[in-house]
Amino acid sequence: xxxxxxxxxxxxxxxxxxYNASKPxxxxxxxxxxxxxxxxxxxxxxxxxxxxxxYLQGRVMKVDLSGxxxxxxxxxxxxGGGAAQKAxxxxxxxxxxxxxxxxxQHYAATQASAEETMRDVNSETSTRHDGENVTVSLGLSDLxxxxxxxxxxxxxxx
Numbered sequence: 001x002x003x004x005x006x007x008x009x010x011x012x013x014x015x016x017x018x019y020n021a022s023k024p025x026x027x028x029x030x031x032x033x034x035x036x037x038x039x040x041x042x043x044x045x046x047x048x049x050x051x052x053x054x055y056l057q058g059r060v061m062k063v064d065l066s067g068x069x070x071x072x073x074x075x076x077x078x079x080g081g082g083a084a085q086k087a088x089x090x091x092x093x094x095x096x097x098x099x100x101x102x103x104x105q106h107y108a109a110t111q112a113s114a115e116e117t118m119r120d121v122n123s124e125t126s127t128r129h130d131g132e133n134v135t136v137s138l139g140l141s142d143l144x145x146x147x148x149x150x151x152x153x154x155x156x157x158x
Contacts, residue, residue, distance in 0.1 A: 010039070015037070021105045
């Protein structure tokens with residue numbers, strides 16, 4: 001897995017750019033805030049001492065910003081192959097944490113995630129035993145009342 005160099009970039013800019021490019025995922029729609037993050041908001045979050053971000057305001061992140069490189073594995077798994085590199089490239093190119101390209105990246109990924117979530121919204125949690133392994137698939141049906149209005153709002157923005 002290749003890492004992405006963050007050398008020369010402000011961590012607040014990196015956090016905001018990655019956040020702005022990311023999407024809400026499944027139950028993350030419950031806490032989803034469509035408002036883009038500013039550099040100042042990102043700095044405020046970083047000032048609390050956190051450097052690992054799993055989800056932020058419903059958006060899937062899976063990034064550790066503690067060093068000068070970023071392992072994009074978790075971010076790309078959930079936001080699409082190459083998504084982290086694309087967000088960082090846009091930041092380097094424009095110095096804008098919410099460039100037009102970043103907005104387009106977020107919009108397309110969010111629309112696709114909303115459609116996928118609606119297909120799965122009535123799924124039940126299930127458990128499968130395969131020899132010594134147990135696989136639990138978390139369903140969304142218990143959260144459907146909270147998820148559906150948020151997803152409908154996103155899908156209505158097409």
